[in-house]
Amino acid sequence: MRALAPHAQLAAVVPSWGAYYTQVARDVIAGRWKSQAVWGGVHSGMVALAGIDPALPAAQASAMDAARRDLIEGRARIFAAPLVDNRGRARLTRSALDDAQIAALDWLVQGVVGAMPTQ
Incomplete structure (x- = not known):
């Protein structure tokens, strides 16, 4: 996104499902996989923030990181x-x-x- 519109966003939400699908594949092979709803997010590592705009003021970047930690640790x-x-x-x-x-x-x-x- 940054290459096409360098000032269009402060950060990008990036799906990161590799580890989840690796575990699903292992469970399928081992005969343990069961169909289920999956609500992965920041806390599970299935969603991340990337490409944080260097123009983002330090205080806002710090607040964003604190909010991310709160999600991961279950406080938010x-x-x-x-x-x-x-x-x-x-x-x-x-x-x-x-x-x-x-x-x-x-x-x-x-x-x-x-x-x-x-x-």
């Missing part, structure tokens, strides 16, 4: 209350979304510009 939960949509409507006032609710999301969170195709 992305789909936990309070959640407000980008139209100002409270969508979650307590608890956290479960997997089925996350999969069925049809709204954008506050701060995201745009609309879902169903809106």
Whole structure:
């Protein structure tokens, strides 16, 4: 992305599923694999940030790294209350979304510009 649009983003979200698929292949070969939903993320190493813009101020880079560590260590939960949509409507006032609710999301969170195709 940086080669085409050098100032378009502060960092890139990069999928990193190699280790996961290696383990799945080993489990298939050993006859242990079972079909299941997988919600990998930063905490499991299946998603990473890369290409952090060198123009990002040190304080913001440090805050981003702290947020990443909080996700890895379980101190931060992305789909936990309070959640407000980008139209100002409270969508979650307590608890956290479960997997089925996350999969069925049809709204954008506050701060995201745009609309879902169903809106």
